Amino acid sequence: GAVVSQHPSRVICKSGTSVKIECRSLDFQATTMFWYRQFPKKSLMLMATSNEGSKATYEQGVEKDKFLINHASLTLSTLTVTSAHPEDSSFYICSARYWTSGSSGELFFGEGSRLTVL
Amino acid sequence: AQSVTQLDSQVPVFEEAPVELRCNYSSSVSVYLFWYVQYPNQGLQLLLKYLSGSTLVKGINGFEAEFNKSQTSFHLRKPSVHISDTAEYFCAVGNQAGTALIFGKGTTLSVSS
Secondary structure, three states: OOOEEEEOOEEEEOOOOOEEEEEEEOOOOOOEEEEEEEOOOOOEEEEEEEEOOOOOEEOOOOOOOOEEEEEEEOOEEEEEEOOOOHHHOEEEEEEEEEOOOOOOOEEEEOOOEEEEEO | OOEEEEOOOEEEEEOOOOEEEOEEEEOOOOOEEEEEEEOOOOOEEEEEEEOOOOOEEEOHHHOEEEEEOOOOEEEEEEOOOOHHHOEEEEEEEEOOOOOOOEEOOOEEEEEEO
C-alpha cells in the first residue's frame, strides 16, 4: 500500500521560534495533501489543502500567515508553524491522495507530528 | 455541508463481548464513509470504507460496518473484541473519493478483561 511519512514525529521548541514539519509520500506522487490538527481528546480538524505547484487552500479560521504550507514537489508538503506559541502545541497529521488506475483515490495518513511549544 | 456525529464518546466493554460504535452522517450529496482507528500518539489506520455497492463492508481486524442510507448511519461492529482493540475510533465522510475527509469527534473503545 501507499506510505505517507511525517518528520519529525516529535518536536519541542521555545515560544517565538518557527518549526517545520514535513509530509512525504514515499512510493507515490501526491498532487494533493491535506493537513489536520488534532487537539487532546478531540477530533481531527482540517487546516488546509495543499496543492502541488499552487497556493494552499485554508479552512475558515486557520491563519495562513501562522501556518505556512508549501507543496513544492509531488512527494513533499511542508507545514511551518511560525512564531510558535504554547497554544500551537498539538498533534499535526497529514494525508495524501493516492490515485491508481481503477482506484478510488484513497487517502493515506502520516504517523503524525507532536509539537510542544514551551 | 457535511457532518459526522459519533453518538458515544466512550464505550467500555469486556473482552470477547460484541461492540457497536455508532456513527451518523449528514450530507446533501452522495457520500463515501470511512472508519479509522488511532492508537496513542500514532496516525490513523483505515479500518474499512464504503464507496458504493454492498452496504455491508468488512474491514481489517474483524470489524465490519453497515451503510444505512435511510437512517444516514454507518455503525461499526465487531462480534468479539480483544484487549488490543482498545483505541480511538473515528468515523469520517467525504463527498467523493480522495477529497478531504470530515471526521467525527471520535469514540474511545476501552476493552478490559
